[in-house]
Amino acid sequence: MKNQISRKEDKKSTSQAEIDKLRALSESVGDFIRYWGFRRIHGQIWTQVFLSKTSLSGAELTQRLGVSKALVSPALAELEDYGLILMTEDGKKTKRYSAAPDVIPVIKKILKERETKIIEEAKDQFEALSKIHQKRSPQDSILEEDRLQELGQMITLAQFALNFIIGQSDEDSLACWTQEALKAQEE
Structure with a gap:
């Protein structure tokens, strides 16, 4: 007992x-x-x-x-x-x-609707700033040229990564994505 x-x-x-x-x-x-x-x-x-x-x-x-x-x-x-x-x-x-049995399509939909717009807005703002910066002489600009270019590359990379994720097949499983991420992490 x-x-x-x-x-x-x-x-x-x-x-x-x-x-x-x-x-x-x-x-x-x-x-x-x-x-x-x-x-x-x-x-x-x-x-x-x-x-x-x-x-x-x-x-x-x-x-x-x-x-x-x-x-x-x-x-x-x-x-x-x-x-x-x-x-x-x-x-x-x-x-x-x-x-829901499969969250991958949901995640992709949210990324496409929300994050794509955010990155596009950042890219548009970057391009507008770059145009103004290019019209100024290096001595008159308040911006660091190399860092401006680096920021543009970061935005391009973020846009590429997002488009890559969104472009993946819906048949790819979360387990498949995780396996690929773990492989990349090991390298």
Whole structure:
């Protein structure tokens, strides 16, 4: 009897440890995803839904994340609009959410719609500045010529890298991309 209680307590503490670590990971992904123009809650919710064995309700997500329903509800709608999560209703009309099976097309769509415009704007602004700079003599300019050219190269490289990612086949899996990234990292 005592061993049975001890095993239940061990199982409960292991389960709580997993829940705590999952919440910590969700927060980290939330912090990371903010740099991509999303809110922290988007990353937190997506991580929970992506890693869950079963679909989750809004109430389960608020409990898991320790946040309010008012924060979770609009974020769920936004993630659904992006196609990162899918909504279903159970027999009780409770909305439940699961992760989209393939995030690569979603990521590419977001990059194409948002980041492409940002880089194009930077390139346009760079070209406008370069035209003005070229009309001035080196003594009259406030710009360092070599650094101006280097910045132009960075913008071109960023545009090339983005176009490369967007141009990859949708059939390429996340595992394939990861494998290629790891190979490049080793070199």
